[in-house]
Amino acid sequence: MVTLIAKRIASAIPMLLFVSFFVYALVDLVPGDAATALAGDNASAEQIEQTRQALGLDQPLIVRYLDWLGGALTGDLGTSLYSTQSVVQIIAERLPVTLSLTLVTMMIVVAVGLPAGIAAAVQPNSWLDRGLTVFSSVAIAVPPFIVALALVIPLAILSPIFPATGYAKLTDGAGTWLQHLILPAIAIAAISAAELARQTRASLVDVLGRDFIRTTRSKGLLESTIVGRHGLKNAGVPIVTVLGLQVSRVLAGAVTVEFVFALPGLGTLAVSSVFSRDVPVILGIVMVCTVFIVVINVIVDATYGYLNPRVRV
Amino acid sequence: MRPLLEVSDLVKTYPVKRNLLGRVRERTTVTDRVSFTVERGETVGIVGESGAGKSTVGRLALRLIEPDSGSIVFDGRDVLGLSRAELREFRQRAQMIFQDPFSSLDPHMTIREAVGEPLTIHRGLKGMERDAAVTDLLARVGLRADQLDKYPREFSGGQLQRIAIARALATEPDFIVCDEPVAALDVSIQAQVLNLLIDLQRERGLAYVFVSHDLSLVRFLAHRVAVMRKGVIVEMGPTEQVFTDPQHAYTKTLLEAIPDPRAHFLGRRAEAGAVRAASAMVGTAKES
Numbered sequence: 001m002v003t004l005i006a007k008r009i010a011s012a013i014p015m016l017l018f019v020s021f022f023v024y025a026l027v028d029l030v031p032g033d034a035a036t037a038l039a040g041d042n043a044s045a046e047q048i049e050q051t052r053q054a055l056g057l058d059q060p061l062i063v064r065y066l067d068w069l070g071g072a073l074t075g076d077l078g079t080s081l082y083s084t085q086s087v088v089q090i091i092a093e094r095l096p097v098t099l100s101l102t103l104v105t106m107m108i109v110v111a112v113g114l115p116a117g118i119a120a121a122v123q124p125n126s127w128l129d130r131g132l133t134v135f136s137s138v139a140i141a142v143p144p145f146i147v148a149l150a151l152v153i154p155l156a157i158l159s160p161i162f163p164a165t166g167y168a169k170l171t172d173g174a175g176t177w178l179q180h181l182i183l184p185a186i187a188i189a190a191i192s193a194a195e196l197a198r199q200t201r202a203s204l205v206d207v208l209g210r211d212f213i214r215t216t217r218s219k220g221l222l223e224s225t226i227v228g229r230h231g232l233k234n235a236g237v238p239i240v241t242v243l244g245l246q247v248s249r250v251l252a253g254a255v256t257v258e259f260v261f262a263l264p265g266l267g268t269l270a271v272s273s274v275f276s277r278d279v280p281v282i283l284g285i286v287m288v289c290t291v292f293i294v295v296i297n298v299i300v301d302a303t304y305g306y307l308n309p310r311v312r313v
Numbered sequence: 314m315r316p317l318l319e320v321s322d323l324v325k326t327y328p329v330k331r332n333l334l335g336r337v338r339e340r341t342t343v344t345d346r347v348s349f350t351v352e353r354g355e356t357v358g359i360v361g362e363s364g365a366g367k368s369t370v371g372r373l374a375l376r377l378i379e380p381d382s383g384s385i386v387f388d389g390r391d392v393l394g395l396s397r398a399e400l401r402e403f404r405q406r407a408q409m410i411f412q413d414p415f416s417s418l419d420p421h422m423t424i425r426e427a428v429g430e431p432l433t434i435h436r437g438l439k440g441m442e443r444d445a446a447v448t449d450l451l452a453r454v455g456l457r458a459d460q461l462d463k464y465p466r467e468f469s470g471g472q473l474q475r476i477a478i479a480r481a482l483a484t485e486p487d488f489i490v491c492d493e494p495v496a497a498l499d500v501s502i503q504a505q506v507l508n509l510l511i512d513l514q515r516e517r518g519l520a521y522v523f524v525s526h527d528l529s530l531v532r533f534l535a536h537r538v539a540v541m542r543k544g545v546i547v548e549m550g551p552t553e554q555v556f557t558d559p560q561h562a563y564t565k566t567l568l569e570a571i572p573d574p575r576a577h578f579l580g581r582r583a584e585a586g587a588v589r590a591a592s593a594m595v596g597t598a599k600e601s
């Protein structure tokens with residue numbers, strides 16, 4: 001198991017290098033650069049050139065990238081082009097918001113998706129099952145920011161039960177913290193919960209139809225034990241896979257939904273940095289998210305080992 | 314004394330067509346008013362072609378599937394009217410051995426867990442006590458204690474079927490439905506498993522319902538035999554009587570279809586002889 005995890009982490013290193021270079025090159029390809037944006041609308045060509053030199057943007061792409069990479073390896077992701085703050089500092093301020101949002105969203109995804117999928121699988125083709133299929137199709141089709149708007153209007157504006165915008169720290173009290181996160185979390189969770197429910201239903205229906213489940217019935221086990229111990233454990237690998245994939249989807253959803261709810265997280269930071277071409281910040285965000293997703297994948301892989309003895313060897 | 318199991322007029326149908334709203338428009342009958350009894354210590358064979366409803370009868374008798382109508386009385390109690398707790402008690406006394414031993418075991422459970430699970434539920438055994446009981450059961454079916462922590466995929470078919478038998482014996486049942494228990498096994502291993510079943514019957518007075526399409530096996534094992542066709546028992550009686558003096562036309566056809574190994578073998582030998590003679594002749598012709 002330790003070897004398995006070590007291997008997964010080792011294989012993540014080339015991936016991180018590739019992602020960082022890809023994003024670096026991608027931002028560079030976009031017409032115009034930070035110097036143009038920074039020098040202002042009325043700047044002369046000379047002034048722009050000066051700014052460019054000051055930022056080191058006149059260097060070839062590969063030189064700039066290697067320079068950035070050297071810093072990144074020592075934990076220095078550079079400084080924002082627009083403020084004196086270091087990228088690490090800016091991200092550290094925003095990260096707790098996005099992490100809180102991801103955490104609450106994933107809790108909703110699991111709390112809704114898993115039981116819904118199990119209930120549908122236990123009674124396939126029932127009204128509940130059909131209802132879930134219809135409901136999940138709708139949830140998967142609607143993008144998170146539309147769900148966000150649909151939630152804000154009745155629950156925050158017409159009857160102000162939840163705040164429409166803003167964020168409260170966990171240190172301000174768990175209740176207030178949750179109150180600020182619940183609507184954006186539901187908006188992002190809808191798609192993921194629907195996908196998790198569908199995957200759970202599909203894999204569990206398949207497993208519950210297998211011969212050994214009939215054996216467990218003949219053993220006289222309780223239905224809950226059959227579904228929990230024998231069903232879910234055997235259906236677990238695809239369920240955990242989908243759950244792991246939802247983490248990256250939730251992070252992607254955070255970009256738009258944080259904007260709708262004016263949450264000061266990585267999503268809003270990413271959007272504003274893209275508009276201002278603040279390359280160091282964009283790279284910083286991408287790298288933090290990539291590392292986060294790599295960690296999630298390692299956890300998912302470790303779970304496979306628990307769920308499937310064949311992976312352990 | 315009343316028989317151990319009395320099955321009367323069991324009917325089971327399955328939906329074949331549904332309309333848009335999911336209402337059933339057409340059903341197919343799998344078993345039609347099936348009735349038979351099983352005495353203590355007796356083996357009742359159920360034979361018939363594929364799709365005759367043999368396995369369904371076995372599963373209905375254990376209430377692993379619910380019949381549409383009919384009654385099942387086990388040791389004087391109405392099985393269909395049992396409460397949840399009573400049903401668990403019934404499951405302890407009436408077990409099943411399935412055709413495919415590999416798919417009938419949970420691939421994620423070691424043999425210790427698979428055989429131990431019924432011991433915990435029905436006999437409340439845990440830890441060392443449970444392990445000792447599992448080891449005993451495995452020894453009874455000829456498996457070693459050092460194989461306890463292996464998974465089903467690490468065993469051969471014959472070993473798995475013996476594990477399945479150990480699992481079925483774990484609850485100390487009076488009655489076992491054996492659904493084609495040796496159909497998936499090699500002939501040499503079939504004999505081992507069948508002898509084990511016979512030994513266990515002698516030792517513990519077990520009653521079996523032995524479902525099989527293999528008539529010679531049923532003749533070897535069963536005291537009485539029921540012949541099924543299209544969901545109906547067409548003939549039932551003591552095994553020797555049914556095999557030597559079949560009453561129903563279908564039973565006769567079924568018995569005629571048993572290949573006579575001797576005739577088959579002699580036929581093949583004659584054929585081989587003829588081929589050899591012919592090739593020898595061709596050989597001589599070529600030489601000349």
